[in-house]
Amino acid sequence: EPEVTQTPSHQVTQMGQEVILRCVPISNHLYFYWYRQILGQKVEFLVSFYNNEISEKSEIFDDQFSVERPDGSNFTLKIRSTKLEDSAMYFCASNGQGRYEQYFGPGTRLTVT
Amino acid sequence: AQSVTQLDSHVSVSEGTPVLLRCNYSSSYSPSLFWYVQHPNKGLQLLLKYTSAATLVKGINGFEAEFKKSETSFHLTKPSAHMSDAAEYFCVVSGPSNTGNQFYFGTGTSLTVIP
Numbered sequence: 001e002p003e004v005t006q007t008p009s010h011q012v013t014q015m016g017q018e019v020i021l022r023c024v025p026i027s028n029h030l031y032f033y034w035y036r037q038i039l040g041q042k043v044e045f046l047v048s049f050y051n052n053e054i055s056e057k058s059e060i061f062d063d064q065f066s067v068e069r070p071d072g073s074n075f076t077l078k079i080r081s082t083k084l085e086d087s088a089m090y091f092c093a094s095n096g097q098g099r100y101e102q103y104f105g106p107g108t109r110l111t112v113t
Numbered sequence: 114a115q116s117v118t119q120l121d122s123h124v125s126v127s128e129g130t131p132v133l134l135r136c137n138y139s140s141s142y143s144p145s146l147f148w149y150v151q152h153p154n155k156g157l158q159l160l161l162k163y164t165s166a167a168t169l170v171k172g173i174n175g176f177e178a179e180f181k182k183s184e185t186s187f188h189l190t191k192p193s194a195h196m197s198d199a200a201e202y203f204c205v206v207s208g209p210s211n212t213g214n215q216f217y218f219g220t221g222t223s224l225t226v227i228p
Contacts, residue, residue, distance in 0.1 A: 004156075033215070043157075043203065045215035056215055091157065093216075100145045100164045100207060102216060106156035 002026045004105035006092050012111045013082055021077045021108045023092030032075045033093040033102060034067065036060070043091065049075065082112045115140045115206045119219035127227045132176075132191040134222045136204030139185065145207040146187045147216070148178055152200045160202075163187060174198070199226045 005024045013019050025032050034046040047057040049067055066078045075094075079086055089109050093102040120135040138144055148160040161172025168180040174197075178189045187204060202222045208214035 035216070035218075042220045043216075043218040045217070048215060058215070093157075100214075101147060101159050101162050103159070104149070104157035106154075 004092055004094055004103050006090075006105035006108050008108060009106065010109045010111070012113065015084060015112055016081050019079050019082055019110065021079075021090050021092075021110070023075045023077070023105055024073050025075055025092065025094030026096070026103055027073070029094035029096045029103070031055075031095050031102075032067075032069070034077045035091045035093065035104075036088040037091065037107075038085075038088045046077070046090075079110075082110075084112050086110060087112045115142075115144065115208060115217045117146075117204045117206050117217060117219040119202075119204050119222050121222050122220065123223045123225070125225040125227060126194045128196055129193050132189070132194045132198065132224065134189040134202050134204075134224065136187045136189065136219060137185050138187055138204070138206045140206055142208065145214075146178075146180060147205040147207070148172065148176070148187075148189050149203045149205060150200045151203065151221075157203065160189070194224075194226045196226050196228060199224055 007022045032049040035043050037043045045058050047061045048055045064080050068076050089107045091107045092105040095102045116139045118137045146163040149157040150160050151157050160176050161170045163170050163180045171177045176191045178187050180187050204219040205216045
């Protein structure tokens with residue numbers, strides 16, 4: 001069964017450094033998403049992406065964040081200058097045309113020190 | 114605006130007894146609703162979905178949920194709990210269409226199954 005994959009599973013970085021979180025969505029899916037879950041809090045929407053552009057973003061997704069689909073398979077989330085409060089589990093998700101349900105990857109745990 | 118409220122942060126049941134995880138939703142539109150499960154160190158797995166078809170929805174692993182518009186509820190049930198059901202469960206509401214909608218998550222319910 002196809003699945004969403006994410007790398008790395010855990011990333012440790014120093015405050016102020018740039019990080020790139022990588023995702024490979026399910027191959028025939030067209031809509032892509034990033035969510036985050038700060039420890040002990042609910043899963044929060046960051047951004048959705050369709051047809052090579054952002055379709056929706058939350059207040060969390062400020063100028064420090066960017067997304068890209070550099071080729072036909074990868075979908076990346078970049079944080080330009082990480083802050084301590086960016087420490088969280090980041091989930092990538094995707095869904096196909098005409099499908100309501102989103103399929104989630106296993107997550108990347110980002111720790112900013 | 115869309116939101117969900119999971120009424121219990123933690124539920125504990127004995128193996129073989131019924132499971133009830135409660136969820137109430139708020140939506141400006143006719144909602145799409147989902148239950149996802151997260152096992153430790155694993156991703157979010159879809160259990161079941163409601164998208165305006167039958168109000169009683171059956172999912173994987175014996176779980177089901179009933180959409181009740183009059184009560185704005187979408188409670189998750191299972192007749193008999195298994196040890197492998199121990200996990201975190203999230204109720205989710207989506208926006209009005211199937212195109213790039215963000216999901217709105219509840220705060221989660223941690224299910225413990227006692228042997």
